[in-house]
Amino acid sequence: xxxxxxxxxEKVSPARAVAAASAISCAKLSKSFGGLHALRDVTxxxxxxEILGILGPNGAGKTTFINxxxxxxxxxxxxxxxxxxxxxxxxxxxxxxxxxFRTFQNSRSSEELTGYELLRLASLTxxxxxxxxxxxxxxxxxxxxxxxxxxxxxxxxxxxxQKMMNLAAVALCRPKVLLLxxxxxxxxxxxxxxxxxxxxxxxxxxxxxxxxEHNVRSVMRLCNRVIVLDAGAMIFEGRGEDAVRDPxxxxxxxxxxxxxxxxG
Amino acid sequence: MVERFGYVGWVLLLxxxxxxxxxxDGYYTTVALLMMLWAILAIGLNFxxxxxxxxxxxxGAFYGLGAYGAAALGTKYQMPMIVALIVMPIAGAIxxxxxxxxLLRTRDLYFAVATLALGMIISDVTNNWVxxxxxxxxxxxxxxxxxIGFGAFSIDGRTLPGMFIIVSTIFVALMIAAAIARKxxxxxxxxxxxxxxxxTRSFGFPTTVYKVAxxxxxxxxxxxxxxxxxxxxxxxxxxxxxxxxxxFQAFVVLAVGGLGSLWGPVLxxxxxxxxxxxxxxxxHMKLIIYGAVLLIVTLVLPKGLASAAQVISxxxxxxxxxxxx
Numbered sequence: 001x002x003x004x005x006x007x008x009x010e011k012v013s014p015a016r017a018v019a020a021a022s023a024i025s026c027a028k029l030s031k032s033f034g035g036l037h038a039l040r041d042v043t044x045x046x047x048x049x050e051i052l053g054i055l056g057p058n059g060a061g062k063t064t065f066i067n068x069x070x071x072x073x074x075x076x077x078x079x080x081x082x083x084x085x086x087x088x089x090x091x092x093x094x095x096x097x098x099x100x101f102r103t104f105q106n107s108r109s110s111e112e113l114t115g116y117e118l119l120r121l122a123s124l125t126x127x128x129x130x131x132x133x134x135x136x137x138x139x140x141x142x143x144x145x146x147x148x149x150x151x152x153x154x155x156x157x158x159x160x161x162q163k164m165m166n167l168a169a170v171a172l173c174r175p176k177v178l179l180l181x182x183x184x185x186x187x188x189x190x191x192x193x194x195x196x197x198x199x200x201x202x203x204x205x206x207x208x209x210x211x212x213e214h215n216v217r218s219v220m221r222l223c224n225r226v227i228v229l230d231a232g233a234m235i236f237e238g239r240g241e242d243a244v245r246d247p248x249x250x251x252x253x254x255x256x257x258x259x260x261x262x263x264g
Numbered sequence: 265m266v267e268r269f270g271y272v273g274w275v276l277l278l279x280x281x282x283x284x285x286x287x288x289d290g291y292y293t294t295v296a297l298l299m300m301l302w303a304i305l306a307i308g309l310n311f312x313x314x315x316x317x318x319x320x321x322x323x324g325a326f327y328g329l330g331a332y333g334a335a336a337l338g339t340k341y342q343m344p345m346i347v348a349l350i351v352m353p354i355a356g357a358i359x360x361x362x363x364x365x366x367l368l369r370t371r372d373l374y375f376a377v378a379t380l381a382l383g384m385i386i387s388d389v390t391n392n393w394v395x396x397x398x399x400x401x402x403x404x405x406x407x408x409x410x411x412i413g414f415g416a417f418s419i420d421g422r423t424l425p426g427m428f429i430i431v432s433t434i435f436v437a438l439m440i441a442a443a444i445a446r447k448x449x450x451x452x453x454x455x456x457x458x459x460x461x462x463x464t465r466s467f468g469f470p471t472t473v474y475k476v477a478x479x480x481x482x483x484x485x486x487x488x489x490x491x492x493x494x495x496x497x498x499x500x501x502x503x504x505x506x507x508x509x510x511x512f513q514a515f516v517v518l519a520v521g522g523l524g525s526l527w528g529p530v531l532x533x534x535x536x537x538x539x540x541x542x543x544x545x546x547x548h549m550k551l552i553i554y555g556a557v558l559l560i561v562t563l564v565l566p567k568g569l570a571s572a573a574q575v576i577s578x579x580x581x582x583x584x585x586x587x588x589x
Contacts, residue, residue, distance in 0.1 A: 121453065
């Protein structure tokens with residue numbers, strides 16, 4: 001409910017979402033581990049305010065993709081731009097200075113920090129980019145409805161709350177581009193709705209969101225556009241509804257035979 | 265609860281120091297000096313181990329560096345103590361900043377072993393580089409500072425009470441600095457690293473830089489401890505800077521007192537250095553009690569003595585809750 005309050009204060013500008021410049025773009029991104037090609041020549045972009053779903057069967061290279069985009073892993077070849085800045089050679093910490101942030105698949109639960117301390121840590125980010133809004137940890141706890149959990153050690157919190165805390169922490173970093181690695185994994189249905197609202201709120205502020213997710217239904221509801229990866233290559237780009245009907249995508253998910261039965 | 269204990273802590277600390285000074289007993293003063301030395305090492309270790317979570321087992325190297333540096337400055341170059349107090353912590357920090365980036369590429373047990381090796385190298389050097397360190401015989405005749413100040417406010421650094429005032433002043437200043445640091449953004453980032461290095465990097469912090477800084481602070485504070493040791497004892501040899509005599513002992517003091525807490529180093533040092541001396545136990549009994557304390561604290565209070573207040577208040581809360589339900 002607290003999120004709704006915030007949404008009503010928000011002046012969403014639709015023009016922003018269709019701005020010509022892409023917030024993040026990558027060209028011919030490749031990465032291999034030994035003989036395994038985890039990413040092959042992936043080229044794509046996310047516009048400011050857009051929520052892009054990144055789908056694919058297990059082992060398709062989705063997490064590698066996010067790791068390479070965020071700078072946690074270095075690409076073998078290809079470039080990554082954040083707006084006009086080439087960040088290809090930069091480390092993850094350095095890319096954050098340009099407004100690129102990410103969350104991790106496993107909730108980074110900690111026995112060391114309380115929720116409030118995590119948010120305070122995030123608010124110290126050396127992110128140089130200007131954002132229209134800057135929140136304090138207290139404001140964000142209010143917005144996310146997490147106030148009563150603030151003083152508790154993170155690892156003592158329920159999994160869904162931990163994920164909300166992590167998202168709140170990233171929100172404090174004032175991202176321009178936000179990459180989310182399976183934000184709904186292990187989260188209860190009611191909390192998925194809440195998380196979705198928060199993600200939409202990011203986008204309404206002009207943040208470009210990239211979302212890796214197994215939960216196809218949530219992706220369909222949230223994302224303007226999806227890309228599908230298989231064996232490290234991009235096999236589809238377009239609307240979510242079309243992706244489900246695409247024969248190549250069906251084959252990648254179900255295998256040749258089952259996909260044939262589905263269509264036949 | 266913790267805040268309240270903090271207030272009590274400062275009163276007890278200052279009261280204790282004043283009390284020992286007024287008691288003016290050579291033995292108790294010496295024991296108090298030793299306790300402060302161990303607490304200083306533990307305060308240094310707290311930065312890299314307590315906050316950043318890196319098992320630094322080579323603290324003795326920097327402790328030794330400070331002590332030998334102070335001895336050399338004092339006996340070879342006739343420099344006053346104040347020079348060593350300024351120069352050696354800087355040297356400790358610079359040495360840390362040079363080797364830190366190499367050592368901090370490793371973590372967990374690997375880091376522990378790497379720092380352990382560092383301590384062993386320094387032990388070897390102090391034993392064998394006879395022309396500089398005096399080898400196993402060591403260096404004697406380290407001069408304490410003379411009279412400082414004027415008239416009624418003067419301190420005679422040559423005497424034990426004078427030395428006690430000097431060390432106490434430095435110690436209290438260090439405790440205040442540690443208390444301020446503990447609330448700082450820098451320490452929050454270190455704790456973020458301990459909690460999750462990757463996540464902290466994803467927030468934009470170059471974590472290696474912060475870890476090296478914590479390592480350098482530990483090195484500088486240990487070197488400061490070494491300088492004080494050299495001037496208290498006035499004679500140094502390789503033995504007090506070996507692994508078991510220094511690095512391991514500092515680790516135990518901090519672990520028993522409480523990793524990452526402000527008062528842990530003091531509590532650990534009082535319990536492990538002070539009490540066995542004051543109780544005047546026979547050496548064998550001392551070792552047994554020492555072991556027992558270590559075991560009990562690890563089992564009952566895994567976060568150290570400083571967490572006792574928290575643990576008790578939590579127990580009471582749960583007891584109350586169970587009572588009402």
